[in-house]
Amino acid sequence: MLKRYLFAPGPTAVPPEILLELAKPVLHHREAQFIEALTEVRDGLKYLFQTSSEVIILSASGTGAMEAAVANLLSAGERALVVAGGKFGERWAEICQAYHIEVIRLDLPWGAAVNPADVQATLERDPAIRAVFVQACETSTGAAHDVRALGEIVKAYPDTVLVVDGVSALGAMDLPMDAWGLDAVLVGSQKAMMLPPGLAFIALSEKAWQRAAQATLPRYYFDLQKIRKDLEQNDHPYTLPTPLVVALGEALRWIRAEGLAQVFKRHRRLAEATRAAMRALGLSLLAEEAPSDSLTVVRVPEGIEGARIPKLFWDHFHITIVGGQDQLRGKVFRLAHMGYVDTFDVLTMVSAVEFVLERLGYPLQWGAGVRAAQEVLARPLD
Amino acid sequence: MLKRYLFAPGPTAVPPEILLELAKPVLHHREAQFIEALTEVRDGLKYLFQTSSEVIILSASGTGAMEAAVANLLSAGERALVVAGGKFGERWAEICQAYHIEVIRLDLPWGAAVNPADVQATLERDPAIRAVFVQACETSTGAAHDVRALGEIVKAYPDTVLVVDGVSALGAMDLPMDAWGLDAVLVGSQKAMMLPPGLAFIALSEKAWQRAAQATLPRYYFDLQKIRKDLEQNDHPYTLPTPLVVALGEALRWIRAEGLAQVFKRHRRLAEATRAAMRALGLSLLAEEAPSDSLTVVRVPEGIEGARIPKLFWDHFHITIVGGQDQLRGKVFRLAHMGYVDTFDVLTMVSAVEFVLERLGYPLQWGAGVRAAQEVLARPLD
Numbered sequence: 001m002l003k004r005y006l007f008a009p010g011p012t013a014v015p016p017e018i019l020l021e022l023a024k025p026v027l028h029h030r031e032a033q034f035i036e037a038l039t040e041v042r043d044g045l046k047y048l049f050q051t052s053s054e055v056i057i058l059s060a061s062g063t064g065a066m067e068a069a070v071a072n073l074l075s076a077g078e079r080a081l082v083v084a085g086g087k088f089g090e091r092w093a094e095i096c097q098a099y100h101i102e103v104i105r106l107d108l109p110w111g112a113a114v115n116p117a118d119v120q121a122t123l124e125r126d127p128a129i130r131a132v133f134v135q136a137c138e139t140s141t142g143a144a145h146d147v148r149a150l151g152e153i154v155k156a157y158p159d160t161v162l163v164v165d166g167v168s169a170l171g172a173m174d175l176p177m178d179a180w181g182l183d184a185v186l187v188g189s190q191k192a193m194m195l196p197p198g199l200a201f202i203a204l205s206e207k208a209w210q211r212a213a214q215a216t217l218p219r220y221y222f223d224l225q226k227i228r229k230d231l232e233q234n235d236h237p238y239t240l241p242t243p244l245v246v247a248l249g250e251a252l253r254w255i256r257a258e259g260l261a262q263v264f265k266r267h268r269r270l271a272e273a274t275r276a277a278m279r280a281l282g283l284s285l286l287a288e289e290a291p292s293d294s295l296t297v298v299r300v301p302e303g304i305e306g307a308r309i310p311k312l313f314w315d316h317f318h319i320t321i322v323g324g325q326d327q328l329r330g331k332v333f334r335l336a337h338m339g340y341v342d343t344f345d346v347l348t349m350v351s352a353v354e355f356v357l358e359r360l361g362y363p364l365q366w367g368a369g370v371r372a373a374q375e376v377l378a379r380p381l382d
Numbered sequence: 383m384l385k386r387y388l389f390a391p392g393p394t395a396v397p398p399e400i401l402l403e404l405a406k407p408v409l410h411h412r413e414a415q416f417i418e419a420l421t422e423v424r425d426g427l428k429y430l431f432q433t434s435s436e437v438i439i440l441s442a443s444g445t446g447a448m449e450a451a452v453a454n455l456l457s458a459g460e461r462a463l464v465v466a467g468g469k470f471g472e473r474w475a476e477i478c479q480a481y482h483i484e485v486i487r488l489d490l491p492w493g494a495a496v497n498p499a500d501v502q503a504t505l506e507r508d509p510a511i512r513a514v515f516v517q518a519c520e521t522s523t524g525a526a527h528d529v530r531a532l533g534e535i536v537k538a539y540p541d542t543v544l545v546v547d548g549v550s551a552l553g554a555m556d557l558p559m560d561a562w563g564l565d566a567v568l569v570g571s572q573k574a575m576m577l578p579p580g581l582a583f584i585a586l587s588e589k590a591w592q593r594a595a596q597a598t599l600p601r602y603y604f605d606l607q608k609i610r611k612d613l614e615q616n617d618h619p620y621t622l623p624t625p626l627v628v629a630l631g632e633a634l635r636w637i638r639a640e641g642l643a644q645v646f647k648r649h650r651r652l653a654e655a656t657r658a659a660m661r662a663l664g665l666s667l668l669a670e671e672a673p674s675d676s677l678t679v680v681r682v683p684e685g686i687e688g689a690r691i692p693k694l695f696w697d698h699f700h701i702t703i704v705g706g707q708d709q710l711r712g713k714v715f716r717l718a719h720m721g722y723v724d725t726f727d728v729l730t731m732v733s734a735v736e737f738v739l740e741r742l743g744y745p746l747q748w749g750a751g752v753r754a755a756q757e758v759l760a761r762p763l764d
Contacts, residue, residue: 019406059446064442220481238445239570241579242578242579320410
């Protein structure tokens with residue numbers, strides 16, 4: 001018997017009920033049943049993004065949506081500020097450079113969250129900055145940047161937009177786009193949305209749509225204005241993965257039924273339980289200062305070869321977790337608790353941490369992590 | 383009871399056995415089982431493309447792969463020749479223009495196939511042309527361009543590449559990339575490959591890879607060199623839709639088991655049967671001169687409102703077919719017979735044409751189309 005557990009920060013586990021939607025006969029993108037599904041999905045996405053703007057649907061990974069943000073909001077030679085505190089912050093810089101955007105970097109130690117005052121100071125010093133690129137949650141480090149504070153700051157600059165990569169945040173942590181004045185928020189389907197990879201989404205504020213109308217970087221497949229025009233007619237210029245859109249409809253119904261407020265509370269509690277468990281085991285978190293609620297990134301204890309941790313998770317328990325990337329390779333392991341995750345999933349991953357670390361010679365008291373998690377999880381959700 | 387038939391030129395019907403692959407638990411893109419699937423898929427794609435080059439896998443629609451071709455093979459201000467004989471020829475021109483490529487158009491009446499001598503003459507006249515963009519099958523008109531002859535011609539120009547949109551041809555018609563000297567061939571998953579939309583593929587010749595190394599148009603998500611480097615390690619820089627890749631593995635096994643030669647013969651016969659049926663009903667084909675084997679585009683008979691044909695197909699029989707696009711709106715209807723299509727599917731679509739046209743007042747003899755199709759389909763495949 002092989003029972004799998006997928007606790008990676010994307011792709012994440014998908015409920016069997018939603019997977020079965022994918023096995024239904026393929027709908028044509030212009031038949032009535034699909035148009036009905038798309039209408040409902042457009043509405044559900046606005047709920048999820050907490051916006052009144054149209055949420056643009058792309059057949060792409062999250063990186064495609066990141067590129068769409070750059071290509072639609074900037075013109076060649078313009079200047080952008082990139083919060084670089086992990087692999088995905090670096091990705092913003094790389095995309096900007098590919099498009100000949102002048103990048104001003106705000107470098108952080110990996111694991112740290114940006115100090116909003118530093119962004120403000122940079123914007124004050126350099127009025128030519130036209131966009132600020134940041135992650136709501138930096139998936140490589142588990143740090144949550146204070147995008148709410150950044151929204152407040154960037155709002156004061158009429159010619160500058162705040163672009164938020166919400167890939168591992170949206171649907172797990174509160175990210176009310178309109179209320180916080182975020183100019184662009186994007187996400188991929190395979191994180192907190194309980195879907196397989198294959199769709200990406202991006203919504204723009206009115207300020208951002210105005211920039212898009214003027215920005216001259218080349219784009220075609222990712223031309224958001226063209227897609228918006230079609231979506232508003234329940235159409236799309238390119239063939240969408242229709243089964244995934246149908247499954248998305250089901251996932252959005254689940255999210256609505258639970259209610260966003262409840263979804264965020266659930267993730268908060270799962271995260272708090274995981275953090276409490278790791279601390280109870282004497283482990284320390286990489287993003288101690290501003291940990292995200294969607295994944296917990298744990299430092300590999302001294303004397304243990306980091307790469308062995310995910311390997312043992314798989315070899316002994318068929319649990320997929322991942323280690324660190326780039327400069328964090330071998331130094332951390334990452335436990336994702338976003339999307340289709342409940343109390344017992346967290347207890348599973350915590351007890352597996354105990355099993356694996358014990359096997360690697362780490363001194364621990366059986367059940368110390370699980371007990372700490374239970375104490376948090378036993379508290380009522382409200 | 384609602385029994386659906388999907389005879390649109392994409393998305394096309396997917397076998398239930400392949401749909402069920404999509405309902406299996408999501409694999410992580412770096413776990414052994416997925417890497418094994420990807421290894422097999424890479425090999426199967428080379429078989430399908432009839433190439434020894436790496437076939438690049440993109441999470442995108444076919445248009446994404448078209449954009450990848452432009453962005454990886456050209457530099458700003460360079461000149462390209464576009465064969466414009468339908469909606470997708472126009473799309474090549476639009477993408478080139480979005481990237482500030484100077485477009486030389488070879489305009490054709492919609493439904494015509496390009497005369498290779500015209501391409502040769504244009505290349506001779508204009509040595510600055512760096513790429514020729516064409517469709518193997520123009521999905522909007524059903525015309526098949528003679529890309530084999532174009533391969534012969536472009537081969538003589540060391541600084542010019544031939545880029546073939548194989549979206550509704552690859553897997554239905556013989557398109558041996560290496561043997562015919564095609565420099566780039568691309569396709570989407572939702573046509574002859576028996577898969578839902580969500581994946582696109584593009585392969586480059588050695589000549590094209592050399593151009594890609596020098597071409598300077600901006601690209602990031604579609605940077606084919608970067609993706610190739612990772613794919614060669616059974617990795618990918620961006621999260622692939624893992625369930626679709628697993629399903630692709632199954633589809634490629636089906637194609638291999640049938641054998642490409644047999645697959646092409648099957649499509650040829652289904653197409654011949656459809657064409658014979660339409661002629662027997664007194665209807666005429668738009669692409670009379672060089673009809674493709676993947677879809678048949680039929681002129682709407684005089685006196686009949688074209689838009690009513692697909693509508694009646696759906697309303698009475700739950701069959702999805704599509705009409706014409708842009709300048710062909712209301713003037714044609716399109717019957718696709720690519721991918722998961724057999725003898726009885728063709729008889730179904732032909733008899734539905736009879737039912738629908740009769741209802742619209744078109745004079746016909748019951749069964750005349752079906753009989754003509756049967757006569758073709760009764761012939762042995764070899």
